[in-house]
Amino acid sequence: MEIQVLENKQEVAKTFSEYFAQLAKTKEKLHVALSGGSTPKIVFDYLAENFGTEIDWNKIYFYWGDERCVPPTDSESNYKMTVDHLLSKISIPDENIFRVLGENDPEEEAVRYGEVLENTLPLEKGIPQFDLVILGMGDDGHTASIFPNSIYLWDSSRNCKVATHPDSGQKRVTITGRIINQAEEVAFLVTGASKKEKVREVIKREGEFNSYPASMVNPTSGKLIWFMDKDAAEKIS
Numbered sequence: 001m002e003i004q005v006l007e008n009k010q011e012v013a014k015t016f017s018e019y020f021a022q023l024a025k026t027k028e029k030l031h032v033a034l035s036g037g038s039t040p041k042i043v044f045d046y047l048a049e050n051f052g053t054e055i056d057w058n059k060i061y062f063y064w065g066d067e068r069c070v071p072p073t074d075s076e077s078n079y080k081m082t083v084d085h086l087l088s089k090i091s092i093p094d095e096n097i098f099r100v101l102g103e104n105d106p107e108e109e110a111v112r113y114g115e116v117l118e119n120t121l122p123l124e125k126g127i128p129q130f131d132l133v134i135l136g137m138g139d140d141g142h143t144a145s146i147f148p149n150s151i152y153l154w155d156s157s158r159n160c161k162v163a164t165h166p167d168s169g170q171k172r173v174t175i176t177g178r179i180i181n182q183a184e185e186v187a188f189l190v191t192g193a194s195k196k197e198k199v200r201e202v203i204k205r206e207g208e209f210n211s212y213p214a215s216m217v218n219p220t221s222g223k224l225i226w227f228m229d230k231d232a233a234e235k236i237s
């Protein structure tokens with residue numbers, strides 16, 4: 001595991017963007033699972049502004065690690081957030097974008113999206129393999145849309161499952177643990193003091209770490225990198 005502790009959110013955005021641009025250079029095609037959340041917003045703005053013309057977006061293929069079951073125009077949509085902060089500002093072919101259809105029936109969409117992953121990503125031991133999975137970690141230790149009260153979803157034999165947000169009851173489609181841990185690289189983007197206790201437990205394997213889905217992230221043969229600001233990393237420094 002590699003841990004990068006940066007001064008602030010802007011430095012996280014800069015450092016991750018440099019890493020992303022470098023990774024893109026080394027690949028003929030880069031298949032990336034995106035996340036929602038607060039940190040990716042800043043990262044997407046930075047990427048678009050500073051690497052918008054440098055990166056060859058024709059070879060980048062975007063997917064989502066999780067999506068809220070709402071239409072793509074809804075302010076809750078992870079796809080809409082990505083359009084607003086990244087996709088609308090770069091030149092990327094429409095056929096490189098594989099969004100979760102949040103407006104569809106959740107169960108049917110989880111099956112459909114799982115098939116999309118199987119049909120468009122390279123398979124490694126029969127499991128779709130991303131070059132890069134970007135993850136956030138919620139204040140409760142959730143990642144993608146696998147929440148502590150439904151941690152069993154992690155071990156599903158399916159590529160995607162339907163999850164329910166524990167407070168709002170909102171349905172979500174999420175990739176499962178087998179897809180996350182099959183990736184060549186997994187990058188956590190985590191910022192803010194509200195995450196510091198969970199960051200400590202997950203990284204140091206302390207306290208209740210076993211009940212947090214973020215603790216299950218451990219790529220089988222790939223690389224795991226945490227990009228954090230000082231506030232999130234306070235308890236591990």
Ligand SMILES: O=C1O[C@H](COP(=O)(O)O)[C@@H](O)[C@H](O)[C@H]1O
Binds near residue numbers: 037039066067
């Ligand atoms: O609901 C979600 O939250 C997590 C974490 O988001 P954050 O704002 O606490 O950083 C995110 O990874 C996930 O994609 C999103 O749907």
